[in-house]
Amino acid sequence: MVNKDEKSKKNAPLIGIDIGGTGIKGGIVDLKRGKLAGDRFRVPTPQPSTPEAVAEAVAHVVEELSKRPDAPSAHSPIGVTFPGIIQHGVVHSTANVDNAWLGLDIDGLLTARLGRPVEVINDADAAGLAEARYGAGEGVKGTVLVITLGTGIGSAFIFDGKLVPNAELGHLEIDGFDAESKASAVARERDGLSWEEYSVLLQRYFSHVEFLFSPELFIVGGGISKRADEYLPRLKLRTPIVPAELKNDAGIVGAAIEIALKHKLAK
Numbered sequence: 001m002v003n004k005d006e007k008s009k010k011n012a013p014l015i016g017i018d019i020g021g022t023g024i025k026g027g028i029v030d031l032k033r034g035k036l037a038g039d040r041f042r043v044p045t046p047q048p049s050t051p052e053a054v055a056e057a058v059a060h061v062v063e064e065l066s067k068r069p070d071a072p073s074a075h076s077p078i079g080v081t082f083p084g085i086i087q088h089g090v091v092h093s094t095a096n097v098d099n100a101w102l103g104l105d106i107d108g109l110l111t112a113r114l115g116r117p118v119e120v121i122n123d124a125d126a127a128g129l130a131e132a133r134y135g136a137g138e139g140v141k142g143t144v145l146v147i148t149l150g151t152g153i154g155s156a157f158i159f160d161g162k163l164v165p166n167a168e169l170g171h172l173e174i175d176g177f178d179a180e181s182k183a184s185a186v187a188r189e190r191d192g193l194s195w196e197e198y199s200v201l202l203q204r205y206f207s208h209v210e211f212l213f214s215p216e217l218f219i220v221g222g223g224i225s226k227r228a229d230e231y232l233p234r235l236k237l238r239t240p241i242v243p244a245e246l247k248n249d250a251g252i253v254g255a256a257i258e259i260a261l262k263h264k265l266a267k
């Protein structure tokens with residue numbers, strides 16, 4: 001039986017941190033509503049983004065958040081995202097961050113630096129979890145694919161609300177290219193593409209993913225989900241495709257959900 005004390009800890013706010021290629025963002029996550037309690041706090045990602053420098057920046061974000069009156073207890077676990085494959089707390093790919101991370105025990109590094117339990121998941125997986133629980137994928141049965149368009153292309157494979165971790169669908173090879181090298185949001189800017197031109201690449205990408213997985217729903221995340229009107233109406237797919245609802249906070253919220261689930265602190 002769960003005693004009263006343990007029960008009151010369920011869905012209590014937790015800190016979530018989102019490590020990205022350009023910024024490290026953190027917030028206190030209200031797990032009852034799937035939203036940030038208060039503003040998020042951001043620092044630029046150190047360049048080069050070496051493990052030591054990033055760990056230092058994460059510690060700074062946590063210190064700032066911990067000063068707030070509504071900060072979770074100093075012993076509570078922290079959820080963190082990372083833009084690469086994370087299996088059993090170890091980094092297995094680094095497409096858009098420093099290669100020194102490869103093979104590193106990121107859970108161990110951050111737990112030691114912060115002096116409290118830390119668990120890390122892939123950034124797109126975190127965004128996917130947040131969308132599945134509190135956003136555009138809430139209550140959807142079957143396969144939901146969350147695709148984030150940013151510096152790279154990230155993906156989360158959700159089935160019946162549960163995450164199947166580390167789907168790396170941004171690295172599908174399409175027409176001889178790694179998909180994210182042509183169809184990410186950063187690639188669009190780099191190549192100076194109009195929305196119309198960019199939509200052609202997205203059409204090719206999403207048709208291919210649709211053919212492979214026949215999902216029930218596509219959710220498009222990342223910074224340019226704010227401009228969804230420019231490209232989503234141009235796509236012809238049999239799968240409904242909608243913008244993410246949590247926008248920039250999805251990674252932070254998802255990181256907190258994951259750590260809460262792992263520590264049995266969420267309902």
Ligand code: BGC
Nearest residue numbers: 083084085095124152153154
């Ligand atoms: C990485 C993914 C990550 C995505 C978005 C890709 O290059 O391989 O792990 O989720 O970028 O950051």
